[in-house]
Amino acid sequence: MSNVKIAEFTAPGIKDNAAKDAISVLDDRMVALIDLQLTLKHIHWNVVGPNFIGVHEMLDPQVEAVREMTDTVAERIATLGGVPVGTPKSIVERRRWDDYSVGKGLVTDHLTALDKVYNGVNEDHRKAIDTLSELDPVSEDMVTGQLAQLEQFQWFVRAHIESASGELKS
Numbered sequence: 001m002s003n004v005k006i007a008e009f010t011a012p013g014i015k016d017n018a019a020k021d022a023i024s025v026l027d028d029r030m031v032a033l034i035d036l037q038l039t040l041k042h043i044h045w046n047v048v049g050p051n052f053i054g055v056h057e058m059l060d061p062q063v064e065a066v067r068e069m070t071d072t073v074a075e076r077i078a079t080l081g082g083v084p085v086g087t088p089k090s091i092v093e094r095r096r097w098d099d100y101s102v103g104k105g106l107v108t109d110h111l112t113a114l115d116k117v118y119n120g121v122n123e124d125h126r127k128a129i130d131t132l133s134e135l136d137p138v139s140e141d142m143v144t145g146q147l148a149q150l151e152q153f154q155w156f157v158r159a160h161i162e163s164a165s166g167e168l169k170s
Helices: 017-044 052-079 088-094 107-135 137-161
Strands: none
Touching: 017 052, 017 088, 017 107, 017 137, 052 107, 052 137, 107 137
16 A cells, blocks of 8 residues: 555544554455456456356446445545545556456356456455454445445356356356
């Protein structure tokens, strides 16, 4: 978070150190959500094969919802006195995971890879909730609501790659 600037104020009632720590957690979630929305759009453009149209059309509402989540997180960072930085270079510098590796690919290839992306995003959202519970209940509640939606999106993805017995294709 070296690029992120902190103002000399925060939301009334929250301690400065708690605000700075919450901003750091939220910044990580903002980077993940920006990355997720771009990955979803990449898949939308590059998915082929059986069930193409169903997957293609499933992804746009996810992109829009994740864009809204990103905006909400960025605005919370600003509310707490932080400066949300969303420039491409800064996002790449702050991300902690490998780039999405599937180019043009079959539905099952993309959705299997996307399931892994959701695993990472959702696990990290859960960790953020735990950390935020000690720092800022408003941010904790916001991220909790996002996680509910993200888990539903992952369920949609898994429904395409799951067998009737509940096993996921790997």
